[in-house]
Each structure stands twice: as structure tokens, then as C-alpha cells.
Amino acid sequence: MVKAKVFIICLTVLILVLSAIGAYHMYAMERAIARSIYADLLDDMQDIGYLDSALAEYYLQEMAELGWDVTGDVFAGTSPRTENERARKERQETVTLAINIRPSHVAQWLHRFVEGEVSFMFVGSRPSEYFDPGW
Template structure:
């Protein structure tokens, strides 16, 4: 009887540790994917000088494909957002990108435990690389 209890306790501990490692791996992987999407979008935005709507839609669809909750305000705080406000390199202007992503539920729980927030938030600025062809 004692051996059965010890066996069940050991099995339960093994399952808990394996589940915790799997959940942490999922958290780390989703955070790395989100960071990669942010970096790619920032590079693309830096090249064209603003957050083009078709580019934003492409990345929103990519994030939806991963099962993440995305809304219109995912890019709130990003600037410039229109072609008329495009940042130019010859004027030494900068672009700013802010991305807020709601990952999967397990990742939200772990991120709440680690960071105190349920969403991934990335913000950064870079000098624009866009040259006006008429310059």
C-alpha cells in the first residue's frame, strides 16, 4: 500500500514538472514569435517610412493565424500611420512602432505571473530609411 502511494505521488510530481516545463516552453516560444513579428514590422516600417495599412493587415492576419487576439488598436501609438506623414531620412525623422498582442490563454497566465500584464507590449523608435525620390 505504501509503495502504491509513493508511486502515485512520484507520478503526480513528474506530470506537474513536465506540464510546467511545457507551459514555460510555450510561453518562451510565443514571446519569441511576437518579438520576431515586432522586429520584422519595425524593419518594414523603417524602409517605407510609415505604417502602411496593407502591411498592418498582413501582420494582423499572421497574428490571427497563430490564434492570438488582435484588435484595431494593436498598433496604437505607432507613428506615422499615413503616407502624407511619412518620415524621411533626409530630414532625419524617426518612426515609432507600438505593438500590443494578446497571446494564448496559457501564455497570458504565465505572463501575468512573470510581468504582471496579460499582453505582450513592444515599443521602439528608429530613424527612417526612406528617401524621397524627388530629393
């Protein structure tokens, strides 16, 4: 009877440890994917000088395919967002990207445990690389 109890306890601990390792790897993978989306989008914004609506829609679709919640304004705080406000290199203007991503539920729980908040948030600015052709 004692051997059965020890076996059950060891099996339970093994399952819990393997589940925790798997959940942490999923969290790390989702955070890395979110970081790569942020870096790619900031590179694209730097090249064209603003957040193009077609570009934003493309990345929103990619995030939705990953199962992330994209119902709110994911790019709140991003500037410039329209072509007529485009940042130009000759004026030494910068583009700012602020992205707020709500990952899967497991990643949200682990991120709350690690960082104290539910969503992944990345904010950064870079000098614009867009030259006005008329300049």
C-alpha cells in the same frame, strides 16, 4: 499500500513538472514569435517611413492565424501611420512602432506571473530610411 501512495505522489509530481516545463517552453516560443513580428514590422516601417495599411493587415492576419486576439487596435501609439505623414531620412525623422499582442491563455497566465501584465508589449523608434525621390 505505502508503495502505491508513493507511486501516485511521484507520478503526480512528474506530470506537474513536465507540464510546467512544456507550458514555459510554449510561453517562450510565443514571446519569441511576437518579438520577431515586432522586429520585422519595425524593419519594414523603417524602410518605407510609415505603417502601411496593407502591411499592418498582413501582420494582423499572421497573428490571428497564431490564435492571438487582434480585435482591438494592436498598433496604438504607432506613428506615422499614413503615407502623407511619412518620415523621411533627409529630415532625420524617426518611425515609432508600438505593438500590443494578446497571446494564448497559457502564455497570458505565465506572462502575468513573470511580468505582471497579460499582453506582450513592444515599443521602439528608429530613424527612417526612406528618401523622398523628389529630394
